[in-house]
Structure formats: structure tokens, C-alpha cells
Amino acid sequence: MRKYRINGGVRLSGAVDISGAKNAVVAILPAALLADEPCRIENIPNIKDVATSLLLLESLGAKVDRINEHTVEIDPTTVNTCEVNDDLARSMRASYYFIGALLGKSGRARVPMPGGCWFGERPMDLHLKGFRALGAEVTPVEGDCIEVQSNQLMGNSIYLDTVSVGATVNIMLAAVRAMGMTIIENAAKEPHIVDLANFLNTMGADIRGAGTDVIKIRGSQYLHSAHYSIIPDQIEAGTYMAMAVATKGDVLVRNVIPKHLESITAKLIEMGAWVEEMDDAVRVRCNTPLQRCNIKTMPHPGFPTDMQPQIAVLLCLAEGVSHITEGIWENRFRYTEELNRMGAKIEVNGNSATITGVEKLSAANVTSYDLRAGAAMVIAGLAAEGVTEIDNIRYIERGYENIVQKLVRLGAEISLIDDDEE
Ligand code: UD1
Numbered sequence: 001m002r003k004y005r006i007n008g009g010v011r012l013s014g015a016v017d018i019s020g021a022k023n024a025v026v027a028i029l030p031a032a033l034l035a036d037e038p039c040r041i042e043n044i045p046n047i048k049d050v051a052t053s054l055l056l057l058e059s060l061g062a063k064v065d066r067i068n069e070h071t072v073e074i075d076p077t078t079v080n081t082c083e084v085n086d087d088l089a090r091s092m093r094a095s096y097y098f099i100g101a102l103l104g105k106s107g108r109a110r111v112p113m114p115g116g117c118w119f120g121e122r123p124m125d126l127h128l129k130g131f132r133a134l135g136a137e138v139t140p141v142e143g144d145c146i147e148v149q150s151n152q153l154m155g156n157s158i159y160l161d162t163v164s165v166g167a168t169v170n171i172m173l174a175a176v177r178a179m180g181m182t183i184i185e186n187a188a189k190e191p192h193i194v195d196l197a198n199f200l201n202t203m204g205a206d207i208r209g210a211g212t213d214v215i216k217i218r219g220s221q222y223l224h225s226a227h228y229s230i231i232p233d234q235i236e237a238g239t240y241m242a243m244a245v246a247t248k249g250d251v252l253v254r255n256v257i258p259k260h261l262e263s264i265t266a267k268l269i270e271m272g273a274w275v276e277e278m279d280d281a282v283r284v285r286c287n288t289p290l291q292r293c294n295i296k297t298m299p300h301p302g303f304p305t306d307m308q309p310q311i312a313v314l315l316c317l318a319e320g321v322s323h324i325t326e327g328i329w330e331n332r333f334r335y336t337e338e339l340n341r342m343g344a345k346i347e348v349n350g351n352s353a354t355i356t357g358v359e360k361l362s363a364a365n366v367t368s369y370d371l372r373a374g375a376a377m378v379i380a381g382l383a384a385e386g387v388t389e390i391d392n393i394r395y396i397e398r399g400y401e402n403i404v405q406k407l408v409r410l411g412a413e414i415s416l417i418d419d420d421e422e
Helices: 021-032 048-059 086-090 093-105 125-133 163-173 191-202 232-247 258-270 305-314 335-341 371-383 403-409
Strands: 001-010 014-019 041-042 063-068 071-073 108-112 138-143 145-149 157-158 181-185 207-208 214-218 225-229 250-254 273-278 281-284 320-324 345-349 352-356 364-369 386-391 411-418
Touching: 014 320, 014 364, 014 403, 021 071, 021 191, 021 232, 041 232, 041 411, 048 063, 048 086, 048 093, 048 250, 063 125, 063 364, 063 371, 071 093, 071 352, 086 093, 093 108, 093 125, 093 145, 093 163, 125 138, 125 145, 125 157, 125 163, 125 335, 138 386, 163 181, 181 273, 191 207, 191 225, 207 258, 232 258, 232 305, 232 371, 258 273, 305 320, 305 345, 305 352, 305 371, 335 345, 335 371, 364 371, 371 386, 371 403, 371 411, 386 403
Parallel strands: 014 250, 041 225, 157 181, 364 386
Antiparallel strands: 001 386, 001 411, 041 071, 063 071, 108 145, 138 145, 181 214, 207 214, 250 281, 273 281, 320 352, 345 352
């Protein structure tokens, strides 16, 4: 079993470079299928979900040329099937973006129901509502797959009953090749939605309003090649900011868009940390006791659900009683059992958690239940005195490039161990 071993209590200092955004790249790689010419994409993070997405593209017949660790060229003109590989699709939530991309490209997609992190029901009704509104027929097929088909997609107005990143992306992907205008109302506004729109517009698509709650897409007959660089990862940046605060450190988080970090920065400042924004970096320092605060996760520009477990670790170490309300997912507090085993005092009641601050956390052997829960365990391990071991690290590897190396460079005592080899 592979684990991270952390000797905690070490103050982090120095600089860390943030990789390309996971949530953007998992939408942009399938979007490359929509082009009629090859596309070159840069600043790709070297993480498991990217490797899976590239294998999925190859399994469809696309030519994938890995130019270097962070750049790929994708030639979609050789795609020869609309049926997505079962095992690959089920290992990653975002494989459902291949539905919108293949539907847009070829008018047909057959995709297994996706896997990924589990924190409650993850319905797809709004994605399917969008495909149907564009004129596609959606049929469940054997083996827990769905098939989506249309002879000619037609633009339409689609109101999303709930703000959904997944549905907004999937509808955009299909609509760029539909005939006429599609209007998505109550669309998600996350930075990765804007990044996807920018990528598609670089290919010649006509998408307006991304980043607001009304997105207008005029379908295009032909999409040409594009050369594009993925935005920095807002959540990876926020995670390193939280690590700096948890260890009372001083860290320069480089290659970020500070605007994307505003909700995280605001909360860290409220807790007593010092955050300085520069053009493409933020410096985070903390040398005073942390203060309690309340957090409610919401769609962008609210506080991101993907930072909820990481900020919870800081609240465990803050003076007073804090409350977290999870506004996106019904079951995203499982990791709190692990933090309580490290000496935290967290009570969960439905979609809210009450955290009574403690003076310190103590090292323990803990598990990561999902990607961001795993990141929270790393933060807790860095803050706790003694040796913490974290298993199930495959989740963490899905979203954090070279986390061990990046932390070692900041002075952390963390290593990857393999029990089987010991
Ligand atoms: C969500 C988060 C995203 C985060 C990701 C992984 C939001 C708005 N989205 O994106 O920031 O990166 O989880 O943690 O913060 N829903 C439906 N029907 C649908 C689709 C979604 O009811 O067809 C509901 C979901 O149950 C959920 C909410 O809408 O309560 C948001 O879901 P959605 O944004 O689609 O999820 P992800 O794209 O996974």
C-alpha cells in the first residue's frame, strides 16, 4: 500500500509553483475533439485525471502527441468511434464531458456512467435536459451506459434549475456545433467555465457571457486549430495557502490568478492570516493565533466546496467555535472522522459542521476518502506534531501534481512510502 508519511510541526517557507487547473483541463481535453484540426494545449497538470483523459482520447482514435510534461497536441481528425471505453470512463467523474463533446462532434455518444469522488448523489438530469433541449435523444443502454444521439443539434434556450458546473460544460460542448443560438440561463460562473469558453473561442467558436449566469453560444460549422494555455489551479493554490497558514509559515504561491482566489483569501484574512496579492502570485504568512469564522460553500464566486475540507483543518486550530455549511454536496464531511482521530472536535449535523478549536492536532494514521479530503489530511499532518501516515493517496494523485516534491521544497518532511517494499 502506498502512503504519505509526514513528520509534522515544520514551518513551511519558500515558493511553490501552481500547476494548470484540473477542473479546466478535464473539460478542455474532451473539447479538443470538437476541432476540425489539431490543437496544442499547454500548462497541462501532470495528474492522474489528465493521464486518464488522454487515454480516453486515444481510445476514441484521436492522435495524442505528448510534446513535453505539460504540453500535448491532439489531432481529433482520426477519431473513429463514439463509444467511450468502460474502465477508463468509470475511473473519472469528468469522463461525462465526452458525452457533450462527442455529441457535438459526431451526433452520437455512448458513455458509461462515470466514477470519481463520492460525496452524495451526483445526478445528471440537467445535463440530459440540456442534450434533449438541443434535439438529442437520450437512451439508457445495458451495462449502466447512456447513449445520446441526434441527426442535427438545434440551438435552444435552457434554464438550469440548479447551478451546475458539469451541466454548463456539457451543454456548451454540444451547443458549439449545434445549428443556431443556444442560451444557457442560470449557468455556472467558475473560472474553468470561462477557460473552456476561451479555448473554444480560440478555435473559432462564438461563445459570449461565460463568467456570468447567461451564456450565449452560436453554433459553428467549422472549428480550426488552437494553441492554448490552461489557467492555474485555484484549488491547488488555495490548498498551499492553507498549508502555509496551518504551519505558521511564509509561502509565496506563484503562477496564480489572485482574482480567482478572492473568496479563499478573504476567509484566511478573517482568520488572522496575512495575504499579499501580486500580479500572478500571493504571499501567505501567519504568525498569530487563528480566529474562528463561519464558512458556507456556494457556486462561484462563493467559497468553493473543493476548499471546504482544507479550511476545516484551519478552523480546527482556530480559537473559538466555527460553523461550516456545505451548500453543494449532501455528504462531504466524512473526513471529519479522521480529523477527530487527530484530536479535532468536529460535530456534523446533516450538511453543517460545528468545529470547536483545539490547541493542536496529534499525529495519527488516517485515510483520504476523496481528493480534497486527502488534501485536508496532508494539511493536518503538516500541522500535527509527530508522524502521520495517510493512505488511499491515489485520490490525492488525481488532482495534485508532484505534491510531495513541492512540499519538500517548502521544507516539509514528507515522503512517499510503499509498505510492500518496506
Ligand atoms: C461540483 C462543484 C465544483 C467542484 C466539483 C467537485 C459547484 C457549483 N460545483 O461540480 O465546484 O469542483 O463539484 O467537487 O460548486 N446537480 C443536479 N443535476 C445535475 C447536475 C448537478 O441536481 O444534472 C446538482 C448536484 O447534485 C449538486 C449541484 O447541482 O448539488 C452542483 O453540481 P455540479 O456543479 O454539476 O457538480 P460538479 O460539476 O461535479
